[in-house]
Ligand SMILES: [Zn+2]
Ligand SMILES: [Zn+2]
Ligand SMILES: [Zn+2]
Ligand SMILES: [Zn+2]
């Protein structure tokens with residue numbers, strides 16, 4: 090081929106610095122030394138046979154080294170970001186797929202180790218953190234047979250109960266519970282809500298936000314103080330591209346760090362440095378059972394992004410890492426670290442650990458405003474629009490103005506009566522969030538100047 | 551294009567009126583908004599949007615001399631046409647020039663230069679052509695003869711960028727306007743993410759670049775969709791040249807460009823959203839481009855002792871054309887290169903050869 094990109098080092102937009110970056114990127118994920126060309130032994134322990142299949146990156150480890158390398162990435166992420174402390178109670182979000190299956194397994198192994206340490210230690214100074222598991226039942230939305238889901242839930246129960254003690258509780262909660270305490274009413278409300286959205290990508294994304302709200306609800310009602318997600322490099326790479334495509338470049342860096350503490354219960358991503366391929370492989374190697382339940386292929390923008398990233402990864406096996414690493418260099422938000430505890434319950438060991446990894450104490454809280462639908466920090470133009478609100482507005486108008494432009498485009502109905510309808514079906518936690526945020530401030534301001542406003546037609550419920 | 555896409559609906563839509571003027575029959579679906587509008591309204595919104603971009607971003611000042619990078623392709627041809635229209639209509643007070651680079655590629659550049667020469671007459675804009683032969687002593691044909699088809703893009707890209715600056719200096723212009731459109735900029739945002747180039751990511755959406763360099767460059771088409779440019783050229787019957795460079799046959803589109811076209815199909819706004827993301831990225835000021843100095847040999851801006859063009863030229867003149875092309879490569883890089891070659895000819899970017907259609 091006359092000029093393909095690999096022969097075109099300095100064309101268009103490339104330069105040296107960038108090429109160096111790329112070289113670095115290529116080796117970022119491999120520990121191995123490529124001078125060592127002996128293909129028949131594991132590159133790490135130099136004794137066992139490497140596992141077959143797989144790509145160049147992980148195909149040269151033996152099963153044990155592969156496993157310990159993967160666990161090592163998880164452990165490093167947990168420790169260096171203070172994700173889990175001995176006094177914590179951790180809720181693992183579990184879907185049945187390989188990522189959350191590995192997340193559960195690794196959290197369990199970590200708990201198991203600290204349990205053993207606890208049993209062995211004399212002074213019993215370090216308590217063992219608690220673990221629970223949450224499964225969001227989405228049969229109300231997805232065309233999966235109830236029989237199939239019931240069977241899967243049975244499987245999940247046996248998976249969770251088969252893990253060594255301490256006992257882990259499995260919370261199975263229907264997604265519609267976020268809309269109403271009554272299940273049938275919840276289903277109706279959820280259906281109404283989703284039907285009001287015309288954009289298929291918007292529908293998928295709202296569902297994602299509702300899933301997070303559900304997890305938050307389970308965590309807060311059951312005394313958990315961390316939510317563990319199975320998000321891995323591959324899924325985060327997809328999120329990076331979709332966020333860019335949806336115009337969410339401002340809020341993107343907040344979504345892809347190890348810690349996301351903008352929620353009532355902080356969310357952590359300990360598998361951020363693991364590839365989907367690796368997680369699948371571990372499930373395969375260790376016989377970890379996975380159940381793909383709600384695996385309806387994405388449509389719309391999310392579908393395009395996911396096949397694009399798959400294609401890129403095929404073309405270059407380090408592409409997903411590069412995407413996440415690049416986006417990781419965007420400046421995170423103040424909420425991207427575990428908030429410091431005000432009480433001095435943190436043990437000495439934890440403090441020592443924090444010191445070791447040089448974790449900075451939380452920056453002073455910045456005055457970020459958040460979109461009530463997706464909880465993204467709002468950019469300047471969103472805030473500007475909000476402050477330019479006219480006087481004669483309904484609650485749903487005010488709510489709409491408080492949303493980010495991406496949600497306004499792909500989720501909120503354009504036509505005022507549908508918007509009104511949509512607004513009345515929104516889950517309570519979401520409306521509450523809006524009131525706490527800018528929208529609440531706005532109504533507060535409005536109350537103060539109420540007597541000077543000519544029209545009193547707006548409804549402030 | 552007019553009504554070809556209405557499968558079955560075309561009968562119904564036949565008498566539909568333009569949704570802007572409500573007077574004339576709608577002749578096209580506007581790619582950016584999917585509004586059905588008439589030709590006249592299309593011309594008007596197309597030109598007016600560009601005018602607004604120019605005004606809001608203060609791209610030009612009255613009395614400035616502006617060179618339009620003219621390749622003869624659709625983007626630069628439409629840019630030349632629209633800029634000269636707007637300059638008259640809104641009294642920008644600009645002296646406009648066409649600036650072309652003659653790489654010396656028989657069968658490609660000589661033909662496209664004929665187009666630019668016709669544009670010179672059609673739009674009444676003075677044309678300056680700078681050639682690789684004059685600037686560097688080598689034509690692209692001669693370079694290819696010496697180094698083969700591999701790596702010639704390196705020369706293309708480096709030489710053209712500098713040639714444009716030198717041409718602009720000869721014309722004594724204040725600024726260079728290029729035809730980069732919204733699709734190009736969206737593609738660049740994605741490419742910089744895919745390649746890990748945070749420094750470029752932070753400035754690739756700037757509408758004016760190189761203000762610290764010899765000649766600032768600006769992109770009046772930053773928010774203009776490629777499809778609308780094609781539509782405008784088509785309806786206005788503008789005279790442009792559409793053959794690909796023979797040394798960089800773009801028989802395929804790059805991954806990123808294809809992705810953008812797919813996105814546009816289901817959500818036209820995605821192109822603008824990508825640019826918006828690029829503008830909104832939170833990038834700390836410490837991620838800057840390397841300090842620019844000047845080339846010790848030719849005085850052109852360079853972060854190294856010699857600029858890239860001088861290094862390449864030195865190689866050509868000493869009969870060592872590989873000089874300056876590769877860097878010292880480790881085994882790791884060879885392995886990666888091997889993977890790329892096995893996958894085949896498809897690359898992630900769409901314009902292999904610098905931007906031939908600047
Ligand atoms: Zn080994
Ligand atoms: Zn939002
Ligand atoms: Zn019209
Ligand atoms: Zn080329």
Ligand SMILES: [Zn+2]
Nearest residue numbers: 845848857860
């Ligand atoms: Zn030089």
